Amino acid sequence: MSDALLQIRNLRIEATSYPPGEAPRDVVLVDDVSVSVEKGKVLGLIGESGAGKSTIGLSSMAYGRGGVRLTGGTITLNGRDIRLADARALRALRGREVTYVAQSAAAAFNPAIKLMDQVIETCLAHDVMGRAEAEARAVMLFARLGLPEPERFGQRYPHQVSGGQLQRAMTAMALCPKPDLVIFDEPTTALDVTTQIEVLAAIKEAIRDTGVAALYITHDLAVVAQVADDILVLRHGKRIEYGATEQIITAPKEAYTKALVSVRSIEHVEKPDAPAVLEIQSVTARYKGTNFDVLKAITLDLPAGQTLAVVGESGSGKSTLARVITGLLPPAQGRIRFAGRDLAPDLAARTRDDLREVQMIYQMADTAMNPRQTVGTIIGRPLEFYFGLKGEAKRKRIQDLLEQIEMGKGFIDRYPAELSGGQKQRVCIARALAAKPKLIICDEVTSALDPLVADGILKLLLALQAAEGVAYLFITHDLATVRAIADRIAVMYRGEVRRYGTKTDVLTPPFDDYTELLLSSVPEMKMGWLEGVLDSRKMEAAGN
Amino acid sequence: MHPVLTLVVQRVALGLLLLLAVSAVIFLGVAALPGDTAQAILGQSATPQALANLRAEMGLDQPPLTRYFQWLGGVLTGDLGTSISNGTDIASAIGQRLGNTLFLAAWAAVISVPLAILLGLVAARYNGRWPDKLISGATLSAISLPEFVVGYLVLYFLAVKWQLFPSVAMVFPGMGMMDRLNAVILPVIVLVLVVLAHMMRMTRAAILNVMQSAYIETAELKGLSPMQVIWRHAFPNAIAPVVNVVMLNLAYLVVGVVVVEVVFVYPGMGQYLVDHVAKRDLPVVQAVGLIFAAVYIGLNILADVISILANPRLRHPK
Known part of the structure; x- marks a missing residue:
C-alpha cells in the first residue's frame, strides 16, 4: 500500500x-x-x-x-x-x-x-x-x-x-x-x-x-x-x-x-386476463406547430386492476402517451375509451368523474407538491374537491390514507421539505389514491429514487393495487422495475409500439431487434457481464 | 437562409415598423396641441383671414393624413422642415447639434462601458468582500446624487478650485480634436458617473447568476484561476443581459442629457429641444422627437441583435 x-x-x-x-x-x-x-x-x-x-x-x-x-x-x-x-x-x-x-x-x-x-x-x-x-x-x-x-x-x-x-x-x-x-x-x-x-x-x-x-x-x-x-x-x-x-x-x-x-427481489406473477378499463385505439398525436407524429397509431389495452408497463428510451413517446390519456394533449386521431365510455379528447370537456378516476404520479415528487402546504392540505385537497369532505371527516380520511402508505398519522402537519425523497413520493401516491381512481398513471415514479427506496415504493404500489383494485399505467425506462410490477408490457420506440403483450410473452424469445437490444443492455450484477454482451453483439454482427 | 439572419432581419423590420408607429404618434400628439404653426407665427392677435392665408401657403389646411405623409416623405428625403422661431432649415441646425451630442455620448460610452464591465467582473470575483463593497458603495453613491449636483460638484472642484478644466463646455465648428476633448471632459466625467452604476451592477448580477452553473464548477476543477473562470467561462454567458442594460444607458447618453448640457452650457440636442419647446417651435419638436425615438429603437435593436449573435444555439443550429 x-x-x-x-x-x-x-x-x-x-x-x-x-x-x-x-x-x-x-x-x-x-x-x-x-x-x-x-x-x-x-x-x-x-x-x-x-x-x-x-x-x-x-x-x-x-x-x-x-x-x-x-x-x-x-x-x-x-x-x-x-x-x-x-x-x-x-x-x-x-x-x-x-x-x-x-x-x-x-x-x-x-x-x-x-x-x-x-x-x-x-x-x-x-x-x-x-x-x-x-x-x-x-x-x-x-x-x-x-x-x-x-x-x-x-x-x-x-x-x-x-x-x-x-x-x-x-x-x-x-x-x-x-x-x-x-x-x-x-x-x-x-x-x-x-x-x-x-x-x-x-x-x-x-x-x-x-x-x-x-x-x-x-x-x-x-x-x-x-x-x-x-x-x-x-x-x-x-x-x-x-x-x-x-x-x-x-x-x-x-x-x-x-x-x-439482492435488490429488486420482488416476484410478481402476472394476473389472468380481465375486462379492459382503458382502451387506447389507434391514437396518433403531434405537438402544435410541428409536422411530426410523436405517437403513431398506438393501440393498447389495460385490464382493470392490472399494470401496463410502457418502456422505452427518452424520446420514444412514453410521456406524450400520458399527456394524451389525461387530456393535456388532445390526439390528432384515434379515441380513448375508459371504463366503458369515450373520454373527451380535451381536458376541458371532461366531467368531474372523468377527472377523478384518472390520477397521476410524477417522477419529481419535489416539484409535484406545493412546498408551502402541509401533507394534510396536499392530501386533503382531492377529498374536498371530489367528495366535499370537511373538518373531522376529512382529517380522519387523511390519517387513513397516511396509514395506507405506511407513514403514520403524525405526518399530517409536516411540510414536504421535512420529508425524504421516498416519503415525498408516498405522499404523492396518497394524494392520487384520495380521489379513489380507477387508473393511476405513474410517470417514472421510481427513477429519481435510490434502489432500496424505489423497491419499497414498488411494493407499496402492488399492495395498494391488491387492496383497491386500481390499474396502473406505469411509464419507465427501467426494465428491472418492469419485471417487478407489470402484468402487461408495451415496448415503445420512436412513437411506435414495437412489442406488446403479457409480461411473459414480451420477455420470452424470439425478440425483435429493438427489444433484444434493450433487454441485453440492462446491467447484470456479475463481473464480466459487459464484455460478454459486447462479444456476443460483435459475433452476431460478424455472423450477419 | 441562415436562421440567425432570419431572426436579425425580423428584428430590424420590427424596429422599422415601430419607428413608423412612433412617428405617427409624435405627429398626432403635436397636431392635437391647441393652436398650430400659423397661429404660433402670427401670434394671438392675428386676423382669421391672415391665418387662413398663411395656412393655405404652408399647406396646413390639408387633412392631417396628407400632412403626415408629406412630413414623413420630407423626413425620408432629409428635409425636416423649417424652424418657425428663426426660419432656418431644421436639418442643418440639427446636424451640428446631433454631432455635438454624439461626440459627448461616444466619449462617455467609450470610457464608461469597459469600466463598468471591468468593475462588475471585479465585484463578482470578490463577491461580498471589501472590493465588491467598495465598488458597489461608490457607484451607488454616484447614481444616488441628482446629475446636476454631481455636475456642480465636479465644476466646483475641477474647474473652480483646482482649475484643471474649463467650466463651460464650449465647442464650435472647426475646433481641433484636442481642444474639443478638453472642453467636454467635465460633462464626460459627470455622464460616466451617472451611467456607471447601472451597467456595473447588471454585469455583477449576471456574472453571479452564471456562476451558479455546473460548468463553472467544471472550470474550477480544471484548476483555472478565479479571473480566468469569470472571464472565459462566465462572461460569454452573461452577455445578453449586460448588453441590454448597456444599450439602455447608451440611449440615455443621447436622449437624456438635457440637465448635464444645461449645467455645462453645451450646444447639444437636449438644449436645442428645450429652447424650442419654450418657443412652441412645433416642427423642431417633432423632428427632435423622431430622432430621439430612432436612437432609442436603433440601440435596442442592436442589443437584440448582439444577444442573438451571442447565443451559440442560434448561431450554430443543430
Whole structure:
C-alpha cells in the first residue's frame, strides 16, 4: 500500500445546514472514512444519495461543493497531504493530477465554447503540452471513445451533440491532460440504458488503454461491478464495507451490502386476463406547430386492476402517451375509451368523474407538491374537491390514507421539505389514491429514487393495487422495475409500439431487434457481464 | 437562409415598423396641441383671414393624413422642415447639434462601458468582500446624487478650485480634436458617473447568476484561476443581459442629457429641444422627437441583435 496514488485516512467532512425556522447547525457528511487507490486501479464508491460518495470523490481534489468543509483526517495525493493546501497549490493539481467527469455532461460543458477548446483547455492552462499536440491527443481520444467524425467533432458546440456523446467528450476532456486519477461521478446515470452500455464500454476501454487510476461513483452496483477492482460501500457518510469487487458481489458480509446485491427481489406473477378499463385505439398525436407524429397509431389495452408497463428510451413517446390519456394533449386521431365510455379528447370537456378516476404520479415528487402546504392540505385537497369532505371527516380520511402508505398519522402537519425523497413520493401516491381512481398513471415514479427506496415504493404500489383494485399505467425506462410490477408490457420506440403483450410473452424469445437490444443492455450484477454482451453483439454482427 | 439572419432581419423590420408607429404618434400628439404653426407665427392677435392665408401657403389646411405623409416623405428625403422661431432649415441646425451630442455620448460610452464591465467582473470575483463593497458603495453613491449636483460638484472642484478644466463646455465648428476633448471632459466625467452604476451592477448580477452553473464548477476543477473562470467561462454567458442594460444607458447618453448640457452650457440636442419647446417651435419638436425615438429603437435593436449573435444555439443550429 506504500505506493498508493491516493490515500485517504480518517476523513471527516462537515457542512453547515440551515433548516427553515431553526438555528444553523453543523452536520457531518462523511465520518472516519479511509480508502486508498493504487496506480492504474479503479475504486468504485457506491451508496444511495446522501451517502457522501460525490463528497468523498471531490475531496480527492480538496474541493468542497458549496459550503462543504474538509475538517479532519488526511488526503494524501502523490505523497503529499492536500487537505489544507492553499488555493495556488490546489489549482496546480486540479486538472493536472486529478480530473473530474460530472454526472450531467450536458450541464457541465460551457454552452458558449466549442468542445475542442474546452477539452484541451486544461492541457494549455497547466502547460502540459502545446495546442497542436493537445488537439491531436483530443482527436485520438475522441476516436478511441467512439465519437463520430473525431477530426471534426471538436468543432461543434455542446448543444449540437447528443447526451451520450457529451458524456464521452467529458471523459476525453478528463483524460486529455494525462492525469494520474480521474473521478467519474455517476457518468452513465442520466443516460438511456442502450446508451449507457456503450458509454460504459468506452470508459472502461479508455481507462485500460491509458493506465489511469479512477474513482467510479455510482448508486448502481451492477454498473460498478463492470469497471471497478475494489468497491467501497457507503451509507450516511460512513464506510459499510470495503473489499475486492468479486467479494462484494458474490460474498457480501454486511446486511446493507446484501440488501444492495439482492435488490429488486420482488416476484410478481402476472394476473389472468380481465375486462379492459382503458382502451387506447389507434391514437396518433403531434405537438402544435410541428409536422411530426410523436405517437403513431398506438393501440393498447389495460385490464382493470392490472399494470401496463410502457418502456422505452427518452424520446420514444412514453410521456406524450400520458399527456394524451389525461387530456393535456388532445390526439390528432384515434379515441380513448375508459371504463366503458369515450373520454373527451380535451381536458376541458371532461366531467368531474372523468377527472377523478384518472390520477397521476410524477417522477419529481419535489416539484409535484406545493412546498408551502402541509401533507394534510396536499392530501386533503382531492377529498374536498371530489367528495366535499370537511373538518373531522376529512382529517380522519387523511390519517387513513397516511396509514395506507405506511407513514403514520403524525405526518399530517409536516411540510414536504421535512420529508425524504421516498416519503415525498408516498405522499404523492396518497394524494392520487384520495380521489379513489380507477387508473393511476405513474410517470417514472421510481427513477429519481435510490434502489432500496424505489423497491419499497414498488411494493407499496402492488399492495395498494391488491387492496383497491386500481390499474396502473406505469411509464419507465427501467426494465428491472418492469419485471417487478407489470402484468402487461408495451415496448415503445420512436412513437411506435414495437412489442406488446403479457409480461411473459414480451420477455420470452424470439425478440425483435429493438427489444433484444434493450433487454441485453440492462446491467447484470456479475463481473464480466459487459464484455460478454459486447462479444456476443460483435459475433452476431460478424455472423450477419 | 441562415436562421440567425432570419431572426436579425425580423428584428430590424420590427424596429422599422415601430419607428413608423412612433412617428405617427409624435405627429398626432403635436397636431392635437391647441393652436398650430400659423397661429404660433402670427401670434394671438392675428386676423382669421391672415391665418387662413398663411395656412393655405404652408399647406396646413390639408387633412392631417396628407400632412403626415408629406412630413414623413420630407423626413425620408432629409428635409425636416423649417424652424418657425428663426426660419432656418431644421436639418442643418440639427446636424451640428446631433454631432455635438454624439461626440459627448461616444466619449462617455467609450470610457464608461469597459469600466463598468471591468468593475462588475471585479465585484463578482470578490463577491461580498471589501472590493465588491467598495465598488458597489461608490457607484451607488454616484447614481444616488441628482446629475446636476454631481455636475456642480465636479465644476466646483475641477474647474473652480483646482482649475484643471474649463467650466463651460464650449465647442464650435472647426475646433481641433484636442481642444474639443478638453472642453467636454467635465460633462464626460459627470455622464460616466451617472451611467456607471447601472451597467456595473447588471454585469455583477449576471456574472453571479452564471456562476451558479455546473460548468463553472467544471472550470474550477480544471484548476483555472478565479479571473480566468469569470472571464472565459462566465462572461460569454452573461452577455445578453449586460448588453441590454448597456444599450439602455447608451440611449440615455443621447436622449437624456438635457440637465448635464444645461449645467455645462453645451450646444447639444437636449438644449436645442428645450429652447424650442419654450418657443412652441412645433416642427423642431417633432423632428427632435423622431430622432430621439430612432436612437432609442436603433440601440435596442442592436442589443437584440448582439444577444442573438451571442447565443451559440442560434448561431450554430443543430
